[in-house]
Amino acid sequence: MRTILVVGGGYAGFYTAWKLEKKLRRGEAQVVVVDPRPYMTYQPFLPEVLAGSVEARHAAVSQRRHLRRTKLVSGTVIRVDHAHKTAIVRPTDGPEFTIAYDVIAITAGAVTRKLSIPGVADQAIGMKHVEEAVAIRDRLLTNFDRASAMEPGPLRRRLLTVTFVGGGFSGVEGFGELLSLATALTRSYPEIDRSELGFHLVEARDRILPEVTDEPGRWVVRSLEERGGHVHLNAQLVSAADGHVVLSNGEEFDSDLIVWTVGNAANPMVRSMTDLPIDARGRLMVRADLRVGTDAEPVPDAWGAGDDAAVPDLAVPGTATVPNAQHAVRQGKLLAQNIVASIRGGKVRRYKHASLGTVATLGLGRGIFQYKRIVIKGLPAWLMHRGYHVLAVPSWERKVRVLAVWLTAAVFGRDIVSLASVQDPRRAFVHGDEMISQSGQ
Structure with missing residues (x-):
């Protein structure tokens, strides 16, 4: 049975695995998702989490609740050797180990861009x-x-x-x-x-x-x-x-x-820890059908989508799709469809999605x-x-x-209770006597 390795469980990765579960026949392939977090963050809700209009847990979608036929690995892929179809995983706990795969989908996502500014x-x-x-x-x-x-x-x-x-x-x-x-x-x-x-x-x-x-x-x-x-x-x-x-x-x-x-900045793993082709900005080079590579030189059994993939924007020729949720979700769905079509010898489709507009709270x-x-x-x-x-x-x-x-x-109205103390949950337990004595003075 083939192993399909999905690197990253964000928008594109979650939807890729979710749709693969629905499209693959039983026993046709094993889907493996590697991500350090056990949930997919629905980032458009984060501003409302700030304001207390959305409960924090409701902006996170549990992987185990929805990816029931997928093998979930809590860790980070730190290197991909596609020439030998292996990936090195650094788990949350324990020693690093290697996963062998037949097909890989890089959906690692971007990371926060930091500047060397004092403080x-x-x-x-x-x-x-x-x-x-x-x-x-x-x-x-x-x-x-x-x-x-x-x-x-x-x-x-x-x-x-x-x-x-x-x-x-x-x-x-x-x-x-x-x-x-x-x-x-x-x-x-x-x-x-x-x-x-x-x-x-x-x-x-x-x-x-x-x-x-x-x-x-x-x-x-x-x-x-x-x-x-x-x-x-x-x-x-x-x-x-x-x-x-x-x-x-x-x-x-x-x-x-x-x-x-x-x-955002390019994911370090994609930028420097893989033998797959990347562009000048450190993003994965991806064709319009989401295969890794170029039209002249596609890379077999390698696919990519999401914020860290330079997917050609067919709606605006000569550019890449902007890194937003609208594209990542739709690319993830198409990626699953194209992987299944490729496995079965069918026809893959190119990604083309005109913007539905922009909306902001x-x-x-x-x-x-x-x-x-x-x-x-x-x-x-x-x-x-x-x-x-x-x-x-x-x-x-x-x-x-x-x-x-x-x-x-x-x-x-909105809940205005602060739970900042959960960031240091043992404080009351360890220093409780001191806090009581100080309050009584």
């Missing part, structure tokens, strides 16, 4: 995974609790200052949702005035949201600023050492919460949608965002859970 590695939090989104939300809620017990001053101002670095979709959506949550929190914290909030969005270019045209982009900036946000265009982060933010335009301020959403009841020249703003766009993503999140189980949380929040 970023020590102070910033990314926004690519569920645990990061939860940490950001809990930090904000905890800071409100701390600030409410302080007199006005530099430390209180620092606790109430948030900085997002990066004006792409994840940065703008996260910024808008967290600003919406912070504004709503001031109603529950009478000690804190809205004017004390400091929300800063830093973008190196002269505009945010490059996926939309100029005028809608300017409208988003105006909308965020009218709500109290500060958008710094043509500005770069120079330093964040000890939480002191220094921008290239000369502005400086202290910020206790810094969120890094600058963009900017906070509770606010959004923007653009399809070609059609632009929709405000509440209708926000409802379109929610409608699209509740349909797109895989499995009816997840759709129902997310809808239930939204309906509950519509009646009772």
